[in-house]
Structures are given as structure tokens and as C-alpha cells.
Amino acid sequence: MTASSSARSLALSGTRSNNPRRHSRMLSLTALAAVGVMVLAACAAKPSEKAASGTSKPLVVGISLPLTGDFSQPGGEAKRGYEVWQSMVNAKGGVLGRKVELKITDDASNQDTVVADYSKLITQDKVDLVLGTFSSLLNYPASAVAEKNAMVFVEPAGGAPKMFTRGFKNLFFAQPATAPHQADVFVDWIKSLPDAERPKTAAYPSQDDPFAAPVIESMQKQLEALGVKTVYSAVYPADTTNFQTIASQMASKKPDLIAQGAVFEDGVGLIRSLKQLNYSPKMLFQTSAPSNSSQYSDAVGMANTEGVFYTVSWNEKAKTPLNPEFVAAYAKAYAGASPAEDAADAFAAAQILQAATTAVGSVDQSKIRDWLHANTPETILGPLSWDETGAPKGKFLLAQWQSSTVEVVGPADAATTKTVVNPKPGWK
Amino acid sequence: MTQLVQALALGLLIGGVYALMASGLALIFGVMRIINIAQGALLILVAMITWWLWRKTGIDPILASVITTPLMFGFGWVLYRFVVSRIRDQSASMSVLLTFGFALVIEGVLNVVAGNRFRSATPSYFEESFRMGGVSLPKTQVYGFIAALVVLAALYLILTRTWTGRAIRATSQNPSGAALVGVGAAGTAALAFALGTATTGVGGSILSVLYPFFPASHYDWISRLLGIVVLGGLGSLPGAMVGALILGLAETLTATYGSLRWSTLVFYLVIMVVLLFRPQGLYGAKLREDAV
Numbered sequence: 001m002t003a004s005s006s007a008r009s010l011a012l013s014g015t016r017s018n019n020p021r022r023h024s025r026m027l028s029l030t031a032l033a034a035v036g037v038m039v040l041a042a043c044a045a046k047p048s049e050k051a052a053s054g055t056s057k058p059l060v061v062g063i064s065l066p067l068t069g070d071f072s073q074p075g076g077e078a079k080r081g082y083e084v085w086q087s088m089v090n091a092k093g094g095v096l097g098r099k100v101e102l103k104i105t106d107d108a109s110n111q112d113t114v115v116a117d118y119s120k121l122i123t124q125d126k127v128d129l130v131l132g133t134f135s136s137l138l139n140y141p142a143s144a145v146a147e148k149n150a151m152v153f154v155e156p157a158g159g160a161p162k163m164f165t166r167g168f169k170n171l172f173f174a175q176p177a178t179a180p181h182q183a184d185v186f187v188d189w190i191k192s193l194p195d196a197e198r199p200k201t202a203a204y205p206s207q208d209d210p211f212a213a214p215v216i217e218s219m220q221k222q223l224e225a226l227g228v229k230t231v232y233s234a235v236y237p238a239d240t241t242n243f244q245t246i247a248s249q250m251a252s253k254k255p256d257l258i259a260q261g262a263v264f265e266d267g268v269g270l271i272r273s274l275k276q277l278n279y280s281p282k283m284l285f286q287t288s289a290p291s292n293s294s295q296y297s298d299a300v301g302m303a304n305t306e307g308v309f310y311t312v313s314w315n316e317k318a319k320t321p322l323n324p325e326f327v328a329a330y331a332k333a334y335a336g337a338s339p340a341e342d343a344a345d346a347f348a349a350a351q352i353l354q355a356a357t358t359a360v361g362s363v364d365q366s367k368i369r370d371w372l373h374a375n376t377p378e379t380i381l382g383p384l385s386w387d388e389t390g391a392p393k394g395k396f397l398l399a400q401w402q403s404s405t406v407e408v409v410g411p412a413d414a415a416t417t418k419t420v421v422n423p424k425p426g427w428k
Numbered sequence: 429m430t431q432l433v434q435a436l437a438l439g440l441l442i443g444g445v446y447a448l449m450a451s452g453l454a455l456i457f458g459v460m461r462i463i464n465i466a467q468g469a470l471l472i473l474v475a476m477i478t479w480w481l482w483r484k485t486g487i488d489p490i491l492a493s494v495i496t497t498p499l500m501f502g503f504g505w506v507l508y509r510f511v512v513s514r515i516r517d518q519s520a521s522m523s524v525l526l527t528f529g530f531a532l533v534i535e536g537v538l539n540v541v542a543g544n545r546f547r548s549a550t551p552s553y554f555e556e557s558f559r560m561g562g563v564s565l566p567k568t569q570v571y572g573f574i575a576a577l578v579v580l581a582a583l584y585l586i587l588t589r590t591w592t593g594r595a596i597r598a599t600s601q602n603p604s605g606a607a608l609v610g611v612g613a614a615g616t617a618a619l620a621f622a623l624g625t626a627t628t629g630v631g632g633s634i635l636s637v638l639y640p641f642f643p644a645s646h647y648d649w650i651s652r653l654l655g656i657v658v659l660g661g662l663g664s665l666p667g668a669m670v671g672a673l674i675l676g677l678a679e680t681l682t683a684t685y686g687s688l689r690w691s692t693l694v695f696y697l698v699i700m701v702v703l704l705f706r707p708q709g710l711y712g713a714k715l716r717e718d719a720v
Contacts, residue, residue, distance in 0.1 A: 245438060268546075
């Protein structure tokens with residue numbers, strides 16, 4: 001709507017008249033500033049502290065989590081995992097004979113806030129123990145705060161390679177392997193196939209995410225060494241919403257394998273776009289997206305999940321110590337829901353800290369640290385141990401969607417079935 | 429060649445939907461100089477309502493906008509009358525704070541009521557395409573585009589052919605002039621705000637089919653929409669449409685011929701270049717301070 005000349009002539013001639021050009025520029029700037037304000041404010045903290053449980057001297061565990069903002073989905077799951085652990089532990093008398101109290105603050109998915117949160121938890125609130133937050137992005141600065149204050153930092157997520165190049169002594173990653181080694185178990189499976197069944201060509205789209213891109217990068221290198229030809233490889237930004245272009249470029253090259261570094265929406269978006277193009281690869285691997293159980297199957301359609309591979313740190317059906325109890329307690333607390341992997345990882349992180357604290361008989365941080373470096377605590381993910389940088393020494397599980405449920409197909413000793421769906425059936 | 433046609437077609441289809449989503453923002457700014465940061469959150473709110481309606485009744489998500497549009501019209505009217513009208517005499521930056529606060533409230537309420545998880549409406553046709561030669565056009569995108577065109581045409585007719593629409597335009601061009609010929613400023617502003625909010629009724633229902641969303645998704649959308657209206661010229665509806673088409677084309681063409689990493693960035697580069705030469709945006713009017 002432009003100002004017509006007649007409308008202008010109606011206006012009183014102005015003593016207040018400013019430079020019109022400057023005025024419209026001002027408006028543009030205000031709008032741009034609005035974007036800025038919004039982004040900044042999106043990062044503001046909203047502390048949501050839990051009430052004390054009322055016992056005389058509880059054992060306080062400080063945690064900051066992304067309960068709002070970009071990582072609020074996994075952050076919320078991690079919170080559930082920690083809380084299920086808390087209620088299970090307290091039902092058995094707590095840790096060191098003290099009731100466990102969680103002090104959880106919200107860092108709004110913001111790096112500055114997570115630093116402020118952990119600084120406050122450690123130096124002002126003087127919590128007895130801390131547990132990690134969610135995603136490499138937030139654990140990177142958070143673990144530095146813990147290291148500076150000589151607090152043991154067991155993190156349920158944060159497997160990006162750069163986490164472990166800083167020489168930290170107090171960092172422990174509560175998953176079986178770091179990002180570059182997540183794909184190893186899939187590559188192992190491909191190696192186990194006879195030559196005729198191996199993929200000849202592969203496409204590697206990945207989100208620019210510290211926990212997705214390194215997995216795919218490392219897989220590409222390993223598969224190229226096996227002679228699988230790369231026909232497409234691209235990294236897209238996190239805010240990409242339209243996948244038709246990526247899908248149509250890949251479809252035109254007809255790769256046997258598509259291996260996507262997918263967080264969630266991007267994994268769903270790519271499958272939808274591939275289906276709209278009616279291109280179904282013989283093998284489909286996605287990093288995290290397929291681990292989101294019903295959220296994933298609802299979004300892509302249950303029939304389309306058949307044969308999709310992913311690697312995962314935890315399996316609901318595993319017979320690891322306390323795992324069935326964890327799954328049952330989670331379902332009881334959250335209206336029959338199945339735990340997400342993120343909740344299980346948080347639970348495992350808490351188990352590790354509990355095991356070390358119980359073993360050394362105090363909250364002495366250096367003793368806990370030394371114990372963890374020397375021992376292999378049992379968790380619902382299986383036994384975990386670490387090298388001197390805090391990187392775990394285990395392997396992920398290779399999972400596959402089969403007949404509307406998730407089965408572990410590798411490595412052999414952890415597999416829940418011997419059947420592997422290969423090649424993947426076409427879209428339904 | 430097929431690749432180019434495919435990229436252009438997808439860019440236009442996506443651009444049409446972006447245009448619809450940005451139209452409400454442009455309208456509200458045009459009339460009231462209010463930058464409605466809550467527009468993105470309102471879209472997500474509607475997407476959630478649509479998803480729920482679709483899940484409960486099986487109604488087609490895009491058709492559900494027949495229900496959500498009047499709902500959002502009423503919601504916008506109430507919101508304006510009881511909240512936004514109180515800051516009418518304040519500067520534009522005040523409206524940013526107020527509406528951003530409102531966006532946070534919507535996000536928080538959705539978090540509590542609907543839960544913090546991804547949702548996405550999946551009607552039977554959501555993964556099907558129309559095929560023409562080597563080009564494939566996803567049905568959801570085509571239906572969304574058609575719905576967007578219908579709404580934009582209706583909006584155009586309302587603004588140019590009805591008394592209310594003329595009153596809204598008159599107020600946007602010259603409030604004192606409009607008042608002089610008998611247009612009630614308060615009532616017109618409430619109507620324009622309600623109309624702008626009502627566009628989220630269709631926009632949100634299309635969003636629920638095209639993209640997975642969760643309560644915090646609105647940050648992605650509002651930044652994109654603000655980019656569109658700044659490029660087009662704040663407050664200009666044709667500008668918002670052109671801006672939206674440029675965004676849609678920039679995304680798909682860069683992704684096809686350049687690098688994916690650049691696909692979202694290129695649009696913002698275009699904005700910067702345009703603002704250097706046309707600070708008022710492509711279609712923005714150079715307004716006189718005393719005429720605003």
C-alpha cells in the first residue's frame with residue numbers, strides 16, 4: 001500500500017516533517033532490530049527450580065537443561081530421564097543414605113546462559129554434584145565451567161570430536177561411542193555382506209550439526225575405502241525446511257544407499273520429499289531421527305519406516321541391569337509413554353555418577369574422577385569405560401525399523417533378531 | 429532444463445505459501461506500524477489446533493482453515509482490543525516487546541497443553557505428487573499454494589472493493605485524513621489486526637501439513653517472515669508477495685545450483701543489497717513523518 005498523492009495532500013504541512021528517506025530506513029531498521037531482539041530474547045533464561053524434598057540434608061545435584069528453545073525437545077526428555085532416576089533412587093533410600101534432590105534450571109538452549117547456570121549452581125548454590133546438559137553445543141561451554149571448578153561432569157549427550165581434544169580430566173561422556181565412531185557398526189554390517197549385496201553408490205546429505213555431520217563424514221570415508229562410489233554429498237544448514245531440491249538432486253543420481261545426518265525434522269522432510277518423487281533407495285540410514293519412536297513413525301507414516309537403519313546408544317528391550325525397571329518407571333510416570341533415547345542417556349549419566357559416588361563413599365570430586373577412570377560402571381546402556389579424555393570406548397547399536405517396531409541387528413552379541421530387512425522395500 | 433523447471437516450480441509453490449504467511453504481518457504493519465512478532469507463534473498455534481482437529485475428526489487439514497480462520501479473526505480482534513490497543517501511541521519498538529512477550533506466552537502454553545514434541549498432519553495425499561514430464565509437484569505444496577492464492581485474492585478484494593477495506597487502506601495511508609472523512613481509527617485498526625491474524629488460520633493449517641512443527645518452531649518462521657516484509661517494503665502487501673517469491677526462488681535455486689549451506693543465507697544477502705539501494709524495501713513508500 002503506497003501513500004497516494006491525494007492522501008499526502010491531505011496531510012498538514014509539517015513542522016515535524018523529518019527526512020522521509022530516513023524515516024523509512026528507521027522502520028526497516030526497527031524491523032531488523034526486531035529480529036535481533038527476538039533472537040536474543042529467545043535465549044533469555046526462565047529458571048524453573050524444583051522444590052526441596054523436605055529431608056534434613058538432601059544430596060543436591062545441579063543440572064542446567066535446554067527446556068525451552070531449539071533443544072527443548074531432547075532437553076525435556078533428558079529432564080524426564082533424570083527425574084525417573086531420582087524417584088527410583090529415592091525409593092531405595094537415596095545415595096550415601098541421603099535423599100537426592102535435583103536442582104534443574106533452564107538454559108533456553110543458549111550457550112551463555114548454560115555457563116551462567118553451571119557457575120551459579122557450583123559457586124553460589126554449592127551443589128554436591130553436577131550432571132551434564134544436552135547437545136554438544138551446550139556441553140562444550142558447560143563442561144569447561146565444571147573443569148575449572150574441578151567438578152566431575154558426566155554428560156548424557158555431547159559426542160562431538162572437539163569435546164575431547166581439550167585435555168579435560170573431569171569430563172565423561174555417558175554413551176557408548178563418540179560421533180565419528182557412531183557409524184562404525186553400520187560399516188561393519190556392510191562389510192559382512194557378500195560383494196553383490198553391498199551398495200555400489202551412495203549419497204550423503206547431512207545437517208550442519210556437531211552430532212550428525214561427523215557421523216556421516218566418517219561413514220563416507222569408510223565406505224569409500226570399501227569401494228562404494230559417492231554420487232552426492234552435501235551439508236545443509238539447521239534451519240532448512242524444504243527438502244524437495246535435495247531429494248530431486250539425489251534421485252537423479254539413483255544412489256543405492258542414502259545416508260543422512262538427520263536430527264529430526266530434516267529426516268522426516270527428506271523421506272517425504274523422496275516419496276513425493278517416488279524414489280526409494282535400496283538402503284536408507286539416518287542418524288538420530290528414526291530413534292524418536294512414535295514421533296518418527298507418525299510423521300513419516302508407519303509403513304515407510306520399514307527397513308530404515310540408524311545407530312543408537314540404547315535399546316528399550318535390552319536386558320541390561322535396571323533397564324526393564326527404568327522403562328516401567330518411565331511409563332508409569334508419563335502416561336504409558338516409551339522413553340526416548342535422550343531420557344535413557346540421561347538416566348545412564350546419573351547411574352554412572354551414582355555408582356562412583358557410592359563406591360568412594362563421599363562426594364569428593366577427585367576420588368570420583370579417579371574411580372571413573374579406573375572402573376567400568378554398569379548402566380542401562382551396558383557397561384561403559386573411558387579413555388583419559390573422557391571419550392567412551394564402546395560401540396553403538398545398529399538398529400532397524402522392522403514391521404512397525406525397532407530391532408537391534410548389530411553387533412551380533414547385542415542383536416534382538418537375526419533378520420535384517422535388505423533391500424528396503426519401496427515406499428507404501 | 430528439467431532441473432531448472434523443477435527448481436523454479438518448487439520455488440514458486442513455496443513462495444506462494446510464504447506470501448500468505450507474510451501477508452498478515454504486512455497488513456498489520458501497514459495499518460498500525462505494529463511489528464507483530466507473535467505472527468509466527470500464532471501460525472504454530474493454528475498448526476497445533478489444525479493437527480488436533482485432523483486427529484480427532486479426520487477433517488482435511490487445509491479445509492480445517494474454514495474453522496480456524498474465523499476463530500483467529502475473533503482471537504485477533506480480542507487481542508487487539510484488550511492488549512495491543514494499549515500501546516497504540518507508543519513507538520514501533522514497543523510493539524515488538526509486547527508481541528514478543530505474547531509469542532512467549534503462546535509457546536509456553538503450547539508446551540504445557542500440547543506437549544513439547546514434533547507433530548505433523550499427514551492426510552492421505554501428503555506424500556503424493558502431480559507429475560508433468562520430468563517435473564514433480566508435491567500435492568501438499570500445490571494445494572497449499574492454491575489455498576494461499578485464494579486467501580490473497582480474497583484479501584485483495586476485501587481491501588479494494590469493500591468499504592471496510594477502503595477504510596483500512598485509508599487509515600494506513602493517512603490516519604488523520606481518514607479520521608477527517610469519518611473513518612473510526614480504533615475500529616478500523618481492530619479490524620485490520622483481526623484480518624491480519626485471520627490469515628494465520630490458513631497459513632497455519634498449510635504449515636501443519638508441509639512441515640513438522642513443535643512449540644518453539646515459531647522462531648524459525650517469524651525471522652523468515654520479517655525478512656520477507658523488510659525486503660518487500662514494510663506494510664506493502666504486493667511487496668510481501670514479491671519478497672516471498674524471491675525467498676522461495678532464492679532457496680531452491682541456490683540449493684540446486686549453488687551450495688546447500690548458502691540456500692538460506694542468499695536471501696538475507698539479497699535483503700542487504702536491496703536495503704543499501706532502497707532502504708524502504710522494494711515496494712515500500714517513502715512516507716512523510718507527518719503523514720504517519
